[in-house]
Each structure stands twice: as structure tokens, then as C-alpha cells.
Amino acid sequence: MDDNLIVYCAFYLVKPIFAQTNFVMQEIKKYVETHKQRFLDELFELLRFPSVSADPKYKGDVLKTADYVAQKLKDAGADHVEICPTAGYPIVYGEKIIDAALPTVLIYGHYDVQPADPLELWHTPPFEPTVRDGKIYARGACDDKGQFYMHVKAFELMMQTNTLACNVKFMIEGEEEVGSANLGIFVNANTERLKADVVLISDTSMISMEHPSIETGLRGLAYMEVEVVGPNRDLHSGVYGGAVANPATILCKMIASLHDENNHITIPAFYDKVVELSDEEKKALNAAPYDEAEYKKDLDIEEVWGEKGYSTLERTGTRPTLEVNGIWSGYIGEGAKTVLPSKANAKISMRLVPNQSSEEIAEIFTKHFESIAPKNVKVKVTPHHGGEPVVTPTDSIAYKAAEKAIEDSFGKTAIPTRGGGSIPIVALFEDVLGIKSVLFGFGLDSDALHSPNEKYDIYNYYKGIETLPLFHKYFAELSK
Amino acid sequence: MDDNLIVYCAFYLVKPIFAQTNFVMQEIKKYVETHKQRFLDELFELLRFPSVSADPKYKGDVLKTADYVAQKLKDAGADHVEICPTAGYPIVYGEKIIDAALPTVLIYGHYDVQPADPLELWHTPPFEPTVRDGKIYARGACDDKGQFYMHVKAFELMMQTNTLACNVKFMIEGEEEVGSANLGIFVNANTERLKADVVLISDTSMISMEHPSIETGLRGLAYMEVEVVGPNRDLHSGVYGGAVANPATILCKMIASLHDENNHITIPAFYDKVVELSDEEKKALNAAPYDEAEYKKDLDIEEVWGEKGYSTLERTGTRPTLEVNGIWSGYIGEGAKTVLPSKANAKISMRLVPNQSSEEIAEIFTKHFESIAPKNVKVKVTPHHGGEPVVTPTDSIAYKAAEKAIEDSFGKTAIPTRGGGSIPIVALFEDVLGIKSVLFGFGLDSDALHSPNEKYDIYNYYKGIETLPLFHKYFAELSK
Numbered sequence: 015m016d017d018n019l020i021v022y023c024a025f026y027l028v029k030p031i032f033a034q035t036n037f038v039m040q041e042i043k044k045y046v047e048t049h050k051q052r053f054l055d056e057l058f059e060l061l062r063f064p065s066v067s068a069d070p071k072y073k074g075d076v077l078k079t080a081d082y083v084a085q086k087l088k089d090a091g092a093d094h095v096e097i098c099p100t101a102g103y104p105i106v107y108g109e110k111i112i113d114a115a116l117p118t119v120l121i122y123g124h125y126d127v128q129p130a131d132p133l134e135l136w137h138t139p140p141f142e143p144t145v146r147d148g149k150i151y152a153r154g155a156c157d158d159k160g161q162f163y164m165h166v167k168a169f170e171l172m173m174q175t176n177t178l179a180c181n182v183k184f185m186i187e188g189e190e191e192v193g194s195a196n197l198g199i200f201v202n203a204n205t206e207r208l209k210a211d212v213v214l215i216s217d218t219s220m221i222s223m224e225h226p227s228i229e230t231g232l233r234g235l236a237y238m239e240v241e242v243v244g245p246n247r248d249l250h251s252g253v254y255g256g257a258v259a260n261p262a263t264i265l266c267k268m269i270a271s272l273h274d275e276n277n278h279i280t281i282p283a284f285y286d287k288v289v290e291l292s293d294e295e296k297k298a299l300n301a302a303p304y305d306e307a308e309y310k311k312d313l314d315i316e317e318v319w320g321e322k323g324y325s326t327l328e329r330t331g332t333r334p335t336l337e338v339n340g341i342w343s344g345y346i347g348e349g350a351k352t353v354l355p356s357k358a359n360a361k362i363s364m365r366l367v368p369n370q371s372s373e374e375i376a377e378i379f380t381k382h383f384e385s386i387a388p389k390n391v392k393v394k395v396t397p398h399h400g401g402e403p404v405v406t407p408t409d410s411i412a413y414k415a416a417e418k419a420i421e422d423s424f425g426k427t428a429i430p431t432r433g434g435g436s437i438p439i440v441a442l443f444e445d446v447l448g449i450k451s452v453l454f455g456f457g458l459d460s461d462a463l464h465s466p467n468e469k470y471d472i473y474n475y476y477k478g479i480e481t482l483p484l485f486h487k488y489f490a491e492l493s494k
Numbered sequence: 495m496d497d498n499l500i501v502y503c504a505f506y507l508v509k510p511i512f513a514q515t516n517f518v519m520q521e522i523k524k525y526v527e528t529h530k531q532r533f534l535d536e537l538f539e540l541l542r543f544p545s546v547s548a549d550p551k552y553k554g555d556v557l558k559t560a561d562y563v564a565q566k567l568k569d570a571g572a573d574h575v576e577i578c579p580t581a582g583y584p585i586v587y588g589e590k591i592i593d594a595a596l597p598t599v600l601i602y603g604h605y606d607v608q609p610a611d612p613l614e615l616w617h618t619p620p621f622e623p624t625v626r627d628g629k630i631y632a633r634g635a636c637d638d639k640g641q642f643y644m645h646v647k648a649f650e651l652m653m654q655t656n657t658l659a660c661n662v663k664f665m666i667e668g669e670e671e672v673g674s675a676n677l678g679i680f681v682n683a684n685t686e687r688l689k690a691d692v693v694l695i696s697d698t699s700m701i702s703m704e705h706p707s708i709e710t711g712l713r714g715l716a717y718m719e720v721e722v723v724g725p726n727r728d729l730h731s732g733v734y735g736g737a738v739a740n741p742a743t744i745l746c747k748m749i750a751s752l753h754d755e756n757n758h759i760t761i762p763a764f765y766d767k768v769v770e771l772s773d774e775e776k777k778a779l780n781a782a783p784y785d786e787a788e789y790k791k792d793l794d795i796e797e798v799w800g801e802k803g804y805s806t807l808e809r810t811g812t813r814p815t816l817e818v819n820g821i822w823s824g825y826i827g828e829g830a831k832t833v834l835p836s837k838a839n840a841k842i843s844m845r846l847v848p849n850q851s852s853e854e855i856a857e858i859f860t861k862h863f864e865s866i867a868p869k870n871v872k873v874k875v876t877p878h879h880g881g882e883p884v885v886t887p888t889d890s891i892a893y894k895a896a897e898k899a900i901e902d903s904f905g906k907t908a909i910p911t912r913g914g915g916s917i918p919i920v921a922l923f924e925d926v927l928g929i930k931s932v933l934f935g936f937g938l939d940s941d942a943l944h945s946p947n948e949k950y951d952i953y954n955y956y957k958g959i960e961t962l963p964l965f966h967k968y969f970a971e972l973s974k
Contacts, residue, residue: 068829129831135727192829219733233732237830246794247615250943252713252915253699255845256815257806259799262840263749263818270750273743314726317870319739326737335736338743339833344820345841349548349672350717350878351609352843352916353819353944360742361825363832365735390797398830435732436832464833465728 103188120210123162124190193399218455229453234366331432372400401438419484547606583668600690603642604670673879698935709933714846811912852880881918899964
């Protein structure tokens with residue numbers, strides 16, 4: 015085509031499309047600008063509830079949080095808002111069905127949070143949201159309150175600007191941090207009510223606001239608790255030291271043996287079902303920006319560390335791992351106590367990748383751990399909740415809709431990433447409801463999830479609220 | 495000599511000696527029998543004080559215990575009873591000088607006790623002395639209240655029966671369980687007042703009442719606290735697991751490397767100064783009764799475990815060891831928390847034998863531990879209080895006096911044993927006061943020192959009170 019024709023097309027074809035998109039963005043931004051303070055105040059109120067599902071002493075607070083979430087859904091315009099009881103904490107449901115012919119987006123999130131301890135390491139109280147340098151510091155700021163609440167505000171925005179493009183359903187649970195034991199039962203019992211075309215979840219992170227990304231994979235999880243018992247009581251380490259096997263030392267040796275010098279896990283059959291990435295996939299994965307100097311500086315470490323033969327991104331996204339989450343034995347208080355402990359305990363979890371199975375890995379681990387225990391100790395292995403690894407294909411409508419939303423909102427093409435964390439219920443949704451999930455999170459790796467001084471950038475919070483309506487728009491368009 | 499002469503000697507020479515000894519024993523037993531209930535009541539009152547020196551919240555109780563000990567010394571007949579202040583807990587002093595020409599016995603003990611935790615494992619409260627099956631159950635029953643109090647009652651007995659054979663000095667401190675930090679200062683400042691010919695200590699055990707024994711050696715002690723730090727905060731084990739070294743795993747690997755497959759400590763130069771026993775000494779040591787089946791049954795273990803090439807008695811009495819007394823890292827509460835911990839800590843102590851030096855071993859350990867740390871963690875090693883190993887020769891007057899006392903009281907020859915525990919101040923007494931100690935304990939290995947349900951057999955308590963005056967008698971005689 016000659017230059018004139020190109021200019022003609024640009025002016026009369028692209029420009030209107032661009033103009034229309036521009037208009038939609040402007041409307042969204044205007045709404046957010048108008049209500050931004052309230053959006054923040056409501057989130058702060060949500061953050062003030064110490065909804066710690068792992069600790070029964072916060073039971074009342076967790077329930078109050080569910081009430082608040084339900085109220086906010088109602089305020090945003092949802093129908094049939096219900097606090098659905100379970101054998102544990104309730105699941106908050108709400109919906110807006112505008113047209114049965116339109117696709118349905120099911121939004122999942124959780125209103126419970128991790129325990130805040132160790133408390134003494136927080137700079138401001140974990141349940142008193144505080145802003146510093148444009149970041150909201152609070153337990154749950156990112157995981158998951160800040161993130162799921164963006165959806166509630168995005169929904170309000172679409173309702174108020176009359177731009178709701180899909181049917182919407184909300185399912186916000188209160189037990190994610192303790193394994194979502196009752197979610198499966200709820201989902202199985204509500205397959206009709208939860209019928210949808212995609213599950214939308216914001217509980218993951220982006221590379222950065224400069225490099226927006228979409229999580230296309232999550233690792234699975236197998237969580238084990240082990241106990242090694244030697245003598246039937248704590249012993250005086252002078253009287254018995256050297257004559258009796260020390261369970262603490264035995265446990266150290268057993269744990270030490272689980273990785274070889276290349277940080278490859280030594281458990282037999284552990285890697286059997288692991289699917290290696292193709293060279294092409296590896297290339298795409300490693301194309302994501304990764305500044306190792308920055309990564310090390312942020313953590314204040316001299317060297318990264320992992321399985322030989324894999325990059326950092328491959329190690330966290332595509333390789334299974336085994337980590338000690340906790341270990342304790344003997345006297346751990348102030349000062350000295352010369353005890354040869356009776357027992358030693360550890361919490362060990364493994365992150366899994368396709369096609370490993372959480373149940374199978376738990377069995378493999380148990381069998382191996384019991385087999386490497388020397389004769390003079392007794393070993394007990396107890397599995398906790400697990401979860402399967404998942405991958406979302408980049409050629410799906412759901413992924414494409416998210417990609418387009420990011421294109422408009424950020425002006426960039428999203429990078430597909432493979433995440434290190436686990437969200438076990440994603441596999442559940444696929445199995446029981448037959449729908450894939452889109453992991454559309456706006457967090458950052460620096461958010462310190464599960465750590466003291468968890469935070470969520472205010473910029474990211476608003477950016478998410480602005481971007482999510484576009485997902486709905488494009489999901490509807492691509493579903494036609 | 496012909497038979498008649500032998501009979502003549504037996505009748506006119508031996509019998510009177512025997513009769514005299516018999517008479518002394520009878521007098522002792524009569525006194526104990528008369529006052530036994532009060533002896534027990536006074537000990538119970540002493541045991542009721544929770545004199546836990548390691549925990550500042552018991553400060554008041556520790557001080558009250560010192561008051562009680564001072565009062566009891568006065569009641570028993572001691573002069574110049576004084577509660578001597580130190581920078582920490584006071585030392586209770588008392589004396590009876592009958593004749594400057596007589597030898598002086600300095601009695602050492604401690605009125606403080608180990609912490610009682612874990613409390614939930616005690617069958618009866620640790621500071622409510624309870625009798626079951628002829629045993630007194632309480633924290634401190636054996637270590638050291640039951641044992642040092644025997645000396646106070648033995649002293650009272652000798653005063654009341656006018657049989658005090660030596661000058662007597664008491665030095666009962668309140669910080670043994672936390673390293674006796676201020677004892678050295680006190681001893682150095684009171685060398686005149688503490689002048690003596692032997693130190694008598696009851697803070698060890700006998701093989702059994704059927705096989706009375708005297709401890710001729712104590713192991714030394716080096717106590718280290720180690721900390722391994724990786725990332726500057728606890729991390730989400732999904733986001734970072736596999737990419738960052740886990741300090742808990744690193745610590746396990748470092749600890750695991752400290753013993754080889756023969757349970758020989760791998761720290762370079764660790765064994766350099768160790769004096770091996772001669773074949774003769776080994777033979778004597780291993781002649782002591784040791785029932786391995788009983789030992790294992792008592793601890794409920796399938797196998798004993800220690801340095802290859804050494805028997806159990808050699809392992810605990812004559813070989814140095816390294817034990818993990820405590821280890822902790824990450825999340826150790828209820829349930830699951832998927833954290834990659836920022837740091838990992840352990841308490842590690844080493845028992846030493848002649849001629850190892852506590853300070854030198856602490857340096858050797860520190861250097862080695864720092865050297866085996868991989869580059870991606872920072873390691874901190876902090877030494878606690880230590881103590882030197884000691885040996886008391888069996889041909890000394892002090893040992894002989896104890897041997898004869900046991901001969902009379904038990905009707906048997908004492909077996910010389912090498913103990914596994916440490917009493918650091920024994921080396922202090924030798925260095926500063928120039929006097930040897932006799933480790934004349936009446937405890938049993940089953941007393942569960944430093945453990946829940948510590949106990950002291952009532953039989954042993956009275957037996958000690960009966961036997962100790964004989965030590966004084968023979969020490970005076972052998973010193974002429």
C-alpha cells in the first residue's frame with residue numbers, strides 16, 4: 015500500500031477503535047479518580063479485621079470479616095448475596111446475572127489472612143493499615159484482601175457506569191490460608207449456582223508495573239510434618255551424651271540427605287512425572303526481565319541458590335522443590351540447658367509441577383523418610399493439605415482477554431510467567447466445575463506475603479481496579 | 495603364724511577396731527533414725543522454693559532459698575553464717591573451726607535448680623515434692639538440693655554427737671545451673687576464708703546402692719549458640735523456594751557434617767589433646783556393672799549409639815562428644831505455614847575430657863563452623879559458659895577417705911567411675927585454691943536430672959547422711 019493509504023487507514027479505521035478504547039479507559043479512570051479515597055477507606059476497614067483463620071482465638075474476627083465482605087458486595091450492586099455456612103468459616107457469595115446468553119465470570123478470593131507472627135518484626139501493627147512511600151502495610155494487604163477487593167470495586171465501577179459486559183459471580187472464602195478444607199465440599203454441592211465460563215483470581219504477582227505479566231502456571235503443594243523420637247524422655251547430655259542417638263542430630267542428617275550437592279532432591283521417583291519445558295518455552299520464560307543483582311540486594315544475600323542447571327526463573331516456576339518450613343527440638347529458650355532431647359520435629363513442604371500428583375508425592379516422601387531413619391529412632395510422618403500444579407494455556411480466550419486488558423491499561427504486551435506459589439483450589443475448579451482459571455494478580459514479589467511488613471502498593475490497587483473491567487469487556491467480545 | 499595366734503589377733507585386735515567402727519555406725523544410724531522425719535520435712539521445704547536461676551521471674555524465690563539455707567546452717571551449728579552478695583545470686587557461707595591443726599573440709603553445693611519445663615510432662619508439680627515408691631519427686635530433688643542438704647544434716651549429726659573430726663566450711667552458691675559466673679570472682683576474693691584441704695561435692699551419681707561408686711573424673715563443657723542467617727526476612731516458600739538457600743536446610747547440613755559415619759567428630763584438631771585410657775584403665779572402667787538391656791529398656795530405645803570402637807561407659811566417661819541441645823527455625827506452631835525462614839538457630843554443647851581445654855575447643859568449633867558455612871548465609875557463633883575436665887587420682891587421701899567411708903557404710907569396695915557430666919567449678923577450685931575435690935554423690939542415673947519428674951531416692955538421702963560423717967572421720971585419720 016502507498017503511504018497515503020496507510021495514513022487513510024490509520025485515520026479512519028484504527029483511530030476510531032483507538033478512540034473508543036481511549037474513551038473506555040477515560041471513563042474508568044474518571045470513576046476511580048472520583049471514588050479513590052473511599053476505595054482506600056473501605057479496604058483499610060477490611061484490613062483492620064484480624065481474620066487469622068489458622069488461630070481459633072480470632073474466630074469472631076473472621077466471622078465479622080465475612081459480614082463486612084457481604085455488605086460491600088451488596089453495596090456494589092450484587093444480588094443474592096449470601097454468607098454460606100460451612101463446617102468451618104463461611105463462603106461469601108454474590109452475583110449479578112444480566113443476560114443468560116452472556117458469558118459468566120466467577121471471581122474467587124479469600125478474606126482470611128496468614129498469622130502475623132513474629133509480631134516484633136512489624137514496623138507498624140499488622141492490623142492497623144499504614145501508608146508509607148505509597149504502600150499499604152498490613153497483614154492481608156496483598157494476600158488477599160487488597161487483591162480481591164479490587165474486583166468488588168471494579169464490579170461497582172461497571173455497575174455504576176453501566177458497562178457490565180459479562181454475568182458476574184463472587185465466591186470469597188475464609189479458609190485459604192489453612193487449606194480450604196471446606197471449599198471442595200461447597201463447590202461440589204453448588205455446581206449449578208457456580209456455573210461459569212472462567213474463574214478470575216487475583217492472588218499472584220506481576221513482574222512489575224513496568225513489565226506487566228500474567229501467571230500461566232502454579233506449582234502444587236505437598237506439606238508434611240515429621241517427628242523423630244529417640245529416648246523416651248529428655249536426657250542429661252552429660253550423663254547420656256555420646257551413648258544415645260540424639261534425635262535432633264538424626265533429623266538434621268535425614269534432612270541434609272534430601273538434597274545432593276547439586277540441590278537435586280534425592281527422594282527416589284520424586285521427579286518421575288515432571289514435565290520438562292521445551293527449549294522454546296524455556297526461552298520465553300527466561301525472556302522475562304530478571305535482575306539478579308536487584309533480587310539479591312532485596313533479600314540481602316550474596317548468592318542465589320538452587321538446582322544446578324536451571325535459571326532462577328526456572329527454579330521457582332518450573333521445577334519442584336523441597337523446603338524446611340520449620341524445625342524444632344530440645345531447649346530453645348534463653349540461655350543454656352544441657353539436654354539431649356527426646357524428640358525432634360520439622361515441617362517440610364514440597365512445591366510440585368505438572369504432572370506430579372500431590373497425593374503420590376506425599377506417599378513417596380513418607381516411604382523414603384521412613385526408610386532413611388536409623389534403627390534407634392521412631393519416625394512419624396503426617397501429611398497436611400496439598401494441592402495440584404496447574405497450567406493455563408496462552409492461546410485460551412481467558413488468557414487473551416487478560417492480555418488485551420493489559421495492553422489497554424498498561425500500553426504493553428503482558429509477559430506469561432510460571433509462578434512458584436500454590437493455589438490448590440485452581441485444580442479443584444477445573445475438576446469439579448470444568449473451568450479454567452485466569453491468574454490475574456497485581457501484587458509484587460516485594461509484597462512480603464506470609465512475612466512481617468506485608469504491603470500492597472496503592473498504585474497497583476488502583477491499576478487493578480482500572481484494568482479488571484477491561485477483562486470483562488474482552489472476555490465477552492472474544493466469547494461471541 | 496599358727497591358727498591359735500590368728501584367732502588371738504582376730505579376737506583381741508581386729509574385733510575392737512571392728513567393734514569401734516560398728517559403734518560409730520550405730521551412733522550415726524541411731525541419730526538419723528531419731529530425726530529422719532524432720533530431715534525429710536526440711537528438705538521438702540527447701541524443694542518448695544522454685545529457685546530457677548535461669549529465669550529472672552523467679553528472682554525473689556532464689557533469694558528466699560538462700561535465706562532458708564543460711565538459717566538451716568545456723569540451726570545445724572555453723573558459725574559466721576553469711577549470705578555473701580555477688581553481682582548475681584548470693585553465695586551462702588558458714589563454718590565450724592574446731593582446731594586449726596585439723597584438716598578442713600570445704601563443702602560445695604548449689605541451691606539453684608534447672609527450669610522445670612516442659613511442665614506438662616510432670617506427673618506431680620515440680621515444686622510440690624511428692625513421694626512415690628520411696629522416691630522424692632521434685633525439681634532439684636537430686637540436683638542439687640537433696641544432695642547438698644545431706645551434708646548439712648551430716649554436719650548437724652556430727653555436732654550433736656560431738657564427733658566432728660575436721661574443720662568444716664560450707665559454700666553453697668545459687669548460679670550453678672547458669673554457669674556459676676560469679677563463683678570464680680568470689681573464690682578469688684576469698685582465698686583466705688576458703689582455705690581447706692579438700693572440697694567435698696555431692697552432685698553426681700553412683701552406679702547403684704548395690705554397687706556404690708565414687709566419681710573420679712568429670713567431663714568438661716563448651717557450650718555454643720549458633721545462628722545461620724539467609725535472606726533478610728522470612729519468605730514465601732512458593733515464590734522463593736528453590737531459588738534461595740534455606741537457612742534451616744543449611745544448618746541441618748552443617749550439623750549433619752559434624753559427625754562422620756562412625757560418630758567421630760569431624761572438627762579438625764578436636765581430638766588433638768585427648769588422653770586415651772591405658773588398657774588397664776579401660777579394663778577397670780569396663781568392670782563396672784552395666785546392663786545394656788536394662789539401659790535400653792529404661793530409655794525405650796532399640797540401640798545404643800556412639801563413637802565406633804568404644805563401649806558405652808567409655809563413650810560417656812572418657813570420650814568427648816558433641817550434642818545438639820536445641821534447634822529452631824521457621825514456623826513451629828500449630829498447622830501449616832509455607833515460609834522459607836530467614837534464619838535458623840541451634841544450641842550445641844561439647845563434653846570434654848582431659849586434656850582438652852574449654853576455651854580452645856570453643857575457638858576450634860567457632861573457626862570450623864564458620865568455615866563450613868556456604869557463601870550464601872551469614873553465621874554467628876556465640877560461646878556460653880564452659881568448664882574444664884577433671885580427674886581425681888584414686889591414690890589420694892581424699893579418695894581413700896571416701897573409699898573407707900563407703901566400706902563401712904555399704905560393706906563394699908567403691909568402684910571408681912568416670913562421669914559424663916560437667917561441674918566446671920571443680921577445675922576452678924584446683925586452680926585458685928589449690929585443692930582437689932572429691933565427687934561423693936549419692937544420686938542415680940535414673941534420677942532424671944534436667945528432665946521432667948526428677949527424683950531422689952529417700953534411701954539414698956539417708957544413706958548419704960550416714961556415710962558422710964565417716965568421710966570426715968577417715969580424712970582426719972589419714973591426714974595425720
